[in-house]
Amino acid sequence: MNVFLILIFAIHSLFAAEVSVDACSNKARENPITKAFENCEKARAVSSADEFREYISKLDHTGYCALLTEPGMKKPDALEQLCADPNGFVCAHKQGLLLNSQCQFVHLEPEEINQTTEFLDIGCSFKKATQDFIGSHQNECEKGLTKEECESVLKIKYTQEINEIEIKIAYTPERIGRIKNAFNRVKQKYIQKIKASQLISKEQLPMILSRIENTQIDLPPKNTECANTPPTGPESGLYYHTGDHNVHICIGAMATLDHQNEIDLIHSFGHELSHAIDPCTLAQAFPSNPEIGTIAYGNLVQCLRGGKGDDGCTDSIIFCNTDKGVQEACEESASYRDDLKKPDSLDYQNFVKNCVQSKKQLNACPIAKSDLNLPTLNLASYRKTGEKISQLREVFSDYLGSEVAGDLISEDVKAGKLSRADRVDGMTALATDYAGLHGRCVTENTRDSHPAPFLRLNRIIMGSENFRQSIGCENGPPKTPGANMKCQGL
Amino acid sequence: MKNKLCILIITSIIILLPVTSRAASSLLPFRLEHYIPAMKKTIRIELNKEDSGNIEISYTAFQNGESKVSKKEFSPVIIKELFKKLQSNQDPNPEKWSSDPDCLINERWRLEFGSSKKEICTNKIRTDKIEKFQASIELLLRQ
Numbered sequence: 143m144n145v146f147l148i149l150i151f152a153i154h155s156l157f158a159a160e161v162s163v164d165a166c167s168n169k170a171r172e173n174p175i176t177k178a179f180e181n182c183e184k185a186r187a188v189s190s191a192d193e194f195r196e197y198i199s200k201l202d203h204t205g206y207c208a209l210l211t212e213p214g215m216k217k218p219d220a221l222e223q224l225c226a227d228p229n230g231f232v233c234a235h236k237q238g239l240l241l242n243s244q245c246q247f248v249h250l251e252p253e254e255i256n257q258t259t260e261f262l263d264i265g266c267s268f269k270k271a272t273q274d275f276i277g278s279h280q281n282e283c284e285k286g287l288t289k290e291e292c293e294s295v296l297k298i299k300y301t302q303e304i305n306e307i308e309i310k311i312a313y314t315p316e317r318i319g320r321i322k323n324a325f326n327r328v329k330q331k332y333i334q335k336i337k338a339s340q341l342i343s344k345e346q347l348p349m350i351l352s353r354i355e356n357t358q359i360d361l362p363p364k365n366t367e368c369a370n371t372p373p374t375g376p377e378s379g380l381y382y383h384t385g386d387h388n389v390h391i392c393i394g395a396m397a398t399l400d401h402q403n404e405i406d407l408i409h410s411f412g413h414e415l416s417h418a419i420d421p422c423t424l425a426q427a428f429p430s431n432p433e434i435g436t437i438a439y440g441n442l443v444q445c446l447r448g449g450k451g452d453d454g455c456t457d458s459i460i461f462c463n464t465d466k467g468v469q470e471a472c473e474e475s476a477s478y479r480d481d482l483k484k485p486d487s488l489d490y491q492n493f494v495k496n497c498v499q500s501k502k503q504l505n506a507c508p509i510a511k512s513d514l515n516l517p518t519l520n521l522a523s524y525r526k527t528g529e530k531i532s533q534l535r536e537v538f539s540d541y542l543g544s545e546v547a548g549d550l551i552s553e554d555v556k557a558g559k560l561s562r563a564d565r566v567d568g569m570t571a572l573a574t575d576y577a578g579l580h581g582r583c584v585t586e587n588t589r590d591s592h593p594a595p596f597l598r599l600n601r602i603i604m605g606s607e608n609f610r611q612s613i614g615c616e617n618g619p620p621k622t623p624g625a626n627m628k629c630q631g632l
Numbered sequence: 633m634k635n636k637l638c639i640l641i642i643t644s645i646i647i648l649l650p651v652t653s654r655a656a657s658s659l660l661p662f663r664l665e666h667y668i669p670a671m672k673k674t675i676r677i678e679l680n681k682e683d684s685g686n687i688e689i690s691y692t693a694f695q696n697g698e699s700k701v702s703k704k705e706f707s708p709v710i711i712k713e714l715f716k717k718l719q720s721n722q723d724p725n726p727e728k729w730s731s732d733p734d735c736l737i738n739e740r741w742r743l744e745f746g747s748s749k750k751e752i753c754t755n756k757i758r759t760d761k762i763e764k765f766q767a768s769i770e771l772l773l774r775q
Contacts, residue, residue, distance in 0.1 A: 287709065294710045294772055298717070301768040367668055372675075373702035373773040374693040 165265030173257040175250065178204040179401065180259075182245035189213050208241040209570060217243075221566050225615030227622050228573040228604065229583070229596040238577035242570040243563070248395070248402045249578040251521055252375030255394040261376065264397055268308045275304060305370045309363060312393050318361050320399065321391060321407075325359045328411040332546050335632050342632075346438035350419045357382070357418045359389045368392035378521065380410060382417035384426065389414045405560075405568025406575050408550055409603075412543030419542075421506035422535040432503040439538075443506070445629035446537045446602065453505060459601065459624045460533045460593055465502075467510035467529030472497035474511050508532045508591035524580040524590035533593045540602040545632040548608035555612065565613050573599055587624070600625040607631060659715055660687065663744045666766065677769055679711065687711045691773050702773045710772075717765045 164170060178201060185197035185208070194212050201208060211217045223231045232238045241247045255261050276296050283292035297304060336342060336351050363369035365386055368377035371393055378394035389411070395402075417423055421435025421443060428434050436443045436453070444451075449458025472494045476482055482490045501509050510531040525531065551568070554560040560568070576599050577583055580592040587594045593602075600620040604610055605627030610619065619626050662679040676692040686705040693700050706714075 291707060291709060294706060295713050297771050298710070298713045298768045301764065301771050304771060305767060370767070370770070371774065372693070372770045373691050374700050377673075 165262045165269060170257070170262050171259060174204040174206070175254050175257045176259050176262075177201075178206040178208075178241065179245060179247075182206075182208045182210070182241050185210055186243065186245060205236075206239045206241055206247070207236045208245065209235075209243050209567075211243070217563065219562070219566070221562060221569070221614055222617075224566065224569045224573065225604070225610070225613065225617065225620070227600060227620050228569060229577055229599040230622065232570065232573040232577045233583035233596075237583050238574045240570065240574050242403065242567040242574075244403070244567050246401050246403045246406075246567065246571050247574060248378075248398050248406065248571070249521065249575045250378055250394070250398060252378065252394065255376050255378050255398060258398055258401075260400060261394070261397040264308070264312045264393075265371075267311045271307045271311065272304055275300070275307065308371065308393070309369050312396050313362050313369070317396055317399050321361060321396075322359060324404070324407050325389065325411050327550060328408055328415060328546060329354065329357070331549050332412070332415055335546060335549065339632055341440055341442060341630050343438050343440070346434065350424075350438065353387070353418045354415060357387055357389065357415055359391070360386075361391065363390065366390040366392065368394075380414060382414045384417075384423060387418060403568050403571030405547070405551060405565070406571040409543055409547040409572055410575075412546040413539045414543075415546075416539035416542040417535065420535040420538045422504070422508075422532070425504050425506050432506075435506050440630065442541075442629055443534060443538070445627070446541060447534065448601075448624075448627065455505070459587070459597065460537050461530040461587060461589075462534070463505055463507075463509050463532045464529045467531060468498055468501045469494070470511035470529065471509050472501060505532060506534050508535070510589075522578050522580070522582040524584075524588045524592065524594075526589060528589055530589060531591050533587075533591055536592045537598065537602045540598050541606055541629070542632055544603045544606035544609035548606060548610075548612040551609075551612035555614075562614060569613055572603075576603070596622065597624050601627045605629060659718075661744075664762065664766070666762075675766070677766065689769060689773065691769060704773055706772070714765065714768060714772075717768060718761060 181197045181201040181204065185194050185201060188194050188197065191213050194210075198208075198210070209220070220231065232240050238249070239247075250258065276293055279296050279300065280292060282299075283295060287295065332354050333351065336347065336354060339347065342350055360366050365383075365388070367390070368379070369390075369392065376394035376397065377392035378398070380389060380391045380395050382389050421439070424435035424438065425432040444454030447454035447458040447460045447462065449460075449462075450456040453462070455462035473485075475497060476485075476490055476493050482493055484490065508531045510529045512525075512528075551560065551565070555565070577595045579595055579598075580590045581588045581594050583596075584594045585596065587597055592598070600622045601624050604615070604620050604625065607619075607628075608631050619628065660679055660681050662677075664675075664677045666675045666677075667673070668675070674694050676690075678690045678692075680688050680690075682688050682705060684705070686707055687710075688703060688705045690701055690703045692702075
């Protein structure tokens, strides 16, 4: 077998274990994720087959596998398999814990990011810098305080200054430069595509264009809620914030940027920028015209959902809200209100009635009772109980993000910057990233506002003809269950 | 002389401790819940007085139906400093808050302290101040 897929018995409980070792110690670096990256890098660098096998064997014990080829062996071409079923391809390899041939992999949970060399280095530098900062202010402490008490008092007094130290260490000019470059490329391409779009209604086009033009990236972070590390570990995501209309990057994502593939990064920004104009965001921005987000994109919404009826919700593949779900969400909302009395009171019932009326207009937004057991800190977590919930805004962003990313990838291919092997690596990185999100490698759609990964990858992302062609997929969309989508491009 | 010094120290402790403790204790037990939609994350911060006289801060984030907790005990003097962040912001014009977007009364924030259960703005504590308070607690509890 030419492709060495190093499949390891992933012991996730190892990652979940409480890690309180000193970030500056060598012991902290004795962990599966650091070893996986380290041995993958060594294996790809050696020219002797024996040495290669030795590192592969070590990698084998970390919980991850890698798409590497033994020196002297012919490199296999996995593109056709990736094109036919990207989710299936990566999930067949240790549930997607698969590093590509450049040892890139960014789908890391907080406990795993905590263990990466990059994050440990940030933690170690931060610890030293904090000690220096506190030492220089020690004379401000009242007499009689212990050293520990003085430290705590200064941490309270100078929280903002100390947090800024951590941000400065993690958000380096190099990392910010790479991110801004990728973000601006995506944004400019997006603007160009909207201007020439045959999909977007002419009436709404100026408004949609201006929303993309006004979306910025919050770097260096000023209003990013996850730019520092809370006691429970770093966040790893990037997200579009509907409050300030900007894209934000968490400290964990920044720390692991060196392991991120450029195609995956570009696609991520395409997705996040799309949230600025997704049907739900538009419905919320124009409450007097909640249908605006559906009308603006012709029949795209129905096509993405894949069901019958005007809205595409009947027997749809991508889920919509249900009446029962909206009712439950409004009752839940009412239960949080201290000013409303018991459920049988008139004011309570009026609140629920009005809520149901207004929320039913927002079919593009996910509305249902929340899952109190949702594991919120875990990327792979997903809503498991309750009624089906609208998944439109996520699939819309996946699709339009793919349309824009496709153009940029094609440009890079034409300019000779991306070889076929680079595209295999890009697709592998993107697929492993998605396969682990909100239901790692599940085989049925879920009750989460994000559809199951097999639908996002195989139906929506690979449903973009523009994206498929840029990668080099020549046999049409995947034919796996729920896939084979053919919608109009941007 | 040695005995007099001892008595002086003990008296000082007796006089000073209640003053320090009272400042911190008036807001105890304290419980803050904050839902961050962008992160889909709920944080719960609780401060409770221990038999030792110290105050335990517990910081909880929800994961997989189980609570992921970080806890640490602090002396009243630290808690006093912490509460200064909340108490130093009494705004003389609370009526203007109704139009202030920073003054959110919704499901994102739940706050209980002392013997009463009230919401943030009715207690004259603005959300930006609570965020600073939360940030200090997060820093204090880090490894």
